[in-house]
Amino acid sequence: xxxxxxxxxxxxxxxxxxxxxxxxxxxxxxxxxxxxxxxxxxxxxxxxxxxxxxxxxxxxxxxxxxxxxxxxxxxxxxxxxxxxxxxxxxxxxxxxxxxxxxxxxxxxxxxxxxxxxxxxxxxxxxxxxxxxxxxxxxxxxxxxxxxxxxxxxxxxxxxxxxxxxxxxxxxxxxxxxxxxxxxxxxxxxxxxxxxxxxxxxxxxxxxxxxxxxxxxxxxxxxxxxxxxxxxxxxxxxxxxxx
Amino acid sequence: xxxxxxxxxxxxxxxxxxxxxxxxxxxxxxxxxxxxxxxxxxxxxxxxxxxxxxxxxxxxxxxxxxxxxxxxxxxxxxxxxxxxxxxxxxxxxxxxxxxxxxxxxxxxxxxxxxxxxxxxx
Numbered sequence: 001x002x003x004x005x006x007x008x009x010x011x012x013x014x015x016x017x018x019x020x021x022x023x024x025x026x027x028x029x030x031x032x033x034x035x036x037x038x039x040x041x042x043x044x045x046x047x048x049x050x051x052x053x054x055x056x057x058x059x060x061x062x063x064x065x066x067x068x069x070x071x072x073x074x075x076x077x078x079x080x081x082x083x084x085x086x087x088x089x090x091x092x093x094x095x096x097x098x099x100x101x102x103x104x105x106x107x108x109x110x111x112x113x114x115x116x117x118x119x120x121x122x123x124x125x126x127x128x129x130x131x132x133x134x135x136x137x138x139x140x141x142x143x144x145x146x147x148x149x150x151x152x153x154x155x156x157x158x159x160x161x162x163x164x165x166x167x168x169x170x171x172x173x174x175x176x177x178x179x180x181x182x183x184x185x186x187x188x189x190x191x192x193x194x195x196x197x198x199x200x201x202x203x204x205x206x207x208x209x210x211x212x213x214x215x216x217x218x219x220x221x222x223x224x225x226x227x228x229x230x231x232x233x234x235x236x237x238x239x240x241x242x
Numbered sequence: 243x244x245x246x247x248x249x250x251x252x253x254x255x256x257x258x259x260x261x262x263x264x265x266x267x268x269x270x271x272x273x274x275x276x277x278x279x280x281x282x283x284x285x286x287x288x289x290x291x292x293x294x295x296x297x298x299x300x301x302x303x304x305x306x307x308x309x310x311x312x313x314x315x316x317x318x319x320x321x322x323x324x325x326x327x328x329x330x331x332x333x334x335x336x337x338x339x340x341x342x343x344x345x346x347x348x349x350x351x352x353x354x355x356x357x358x359x360x361x362x363x
Contacts, residue, residue: 141300158300159254159276166253169325174347213347220259 037148041114045107052103056096122150130157138165167217174210174217181206244268245291245360250281250307251323252299256346260294260323267353269360278302282310285318292359294352295340297324297331305331308338319359323352 125142132140138161142154181203188199218228227236247269251257254276261271272288275281279302285293293311297304308320322335322343335343342355 162253162276162300163255166251166256166325170347173325173327173345177347210347213349220255 037114042107042111045103045110049100049103049107052096052100056100118148119150122154126150126154126157129154133157133161133164138168167221170217171214174213178207178210181210244270245356245363246270246272246288248273248275248281248284248288248290248293250275250278250293250299250304251296252276252301253296256296260352263349263352264294264356267356269356276301278304278307278310281307285311286314289315291363292319292321292341292356294321294323294356297322297326305334305338308335308340312339319363321352321355321359 129140129142140161142158142161185200185203188203215228215230219230221228223236225235225237227234247264249257249260249264249271251260251274257274257276261274264271269292272290273284275284277299281293281295281304282302293308295304295308299307304322304324308322311318311320316339320338320340322331322340323346324331324343325346327345332343341359344351344355346352
């Protein structure tokens with residue numbers, strides 16, 4: 001099956017897919033791909049970290065005016081007096097560092113959690129399903145819950161399995177019809193003299209029609225390096241590179 | 243008379259075959275659905291003259307979808323096009339009020355039944 005056929009979308013007048021159009025910016029975000037969601041989340045968390053850092057720097061700046069870095073680190077004024085209170089004490093400095101660290105942990109933790117939940121686990125289930133299908137088990141169900149790229153991949157594999165199943169079942173059913181017709185012919189021939197030519201011709205017509213259906217099914221597929229012309233396989237090698 | 247048809251089948255390959263067959267007969271395809279749920283939703287939007295309905299679909303099977311469509315619109319024309327030759331399914335389809343039940347391998351019957359439905363409309 002050609003990839004173009006797998007991308008067959010479900011359209012109706014008015015254009016677009018069957019997907020319901022999102023109505024709000026939150027809806028737009030929820031409909032966006034996983035990559036976009038992760039990017040938005042990372043951007044917001046990074047923006048928050050930058051904002052906190054900026055505030056921290058603004059709070060520190062009055063202390064820096066007219067004082068040396070050593071004074072600030074030691075918590076002393078240039079005249080030797082101990083700093084008891086001020087815009088930024090060492091205690092507050094530690095708190096802010098801890099807060100920034102917490103933000104970083106939250107940021108990376110969220111990303112890792114989302115990555116595992118939305119990428120690793122769904123990809124794992126897709127891999128397991130694809131493996132089962134390659135062994136001939138087409139009954140395995142693929143969850144289409146995850147949106148974005150993983151969901152699209154799962155749907156594409158499900159479509160492939162549906163097509164594979166359809167063709168196999170049609171092939172089997174058509175072959176079954178032909179076998180029945182052949183068995184009837186055998187019975188008619190066994191009853192020598194009783195079978196009319198017309199009955200035999202009818203059974204031959206059934207076999208011919210079924211075989212033509214089988215042939216047309218195979219002809220509808222697109223293969224690499226070959227094509228089926230309805231009777232035989234015709235090689236269709238790519239042109240040699242010059 | 244050309245009809246507005248909604249084609250329902252979970253296999254894109256089979257939808258393509260049915261669509262091509264119907265187009266050669268002069269019908270227009272107004273929509274395609276890959277599951278019973280999509281079929282019910284599209285039926286509400288499109289109100290087609292005819293629905294060709296597969297039975298074996300993962301999300302919602304064709305019989306359930308037909309039941310929902312016929313509950314909303316008892317005049318709906320539903321033709322089951324399936325690989326299942328079991329008489330029980332055929333009887334169930336007739337009981338629901340479907341306009342026909344044909345085997346996917348039998349293209350001549352599909353064309354014949356669709357033409358018959360078109361004539362009755």
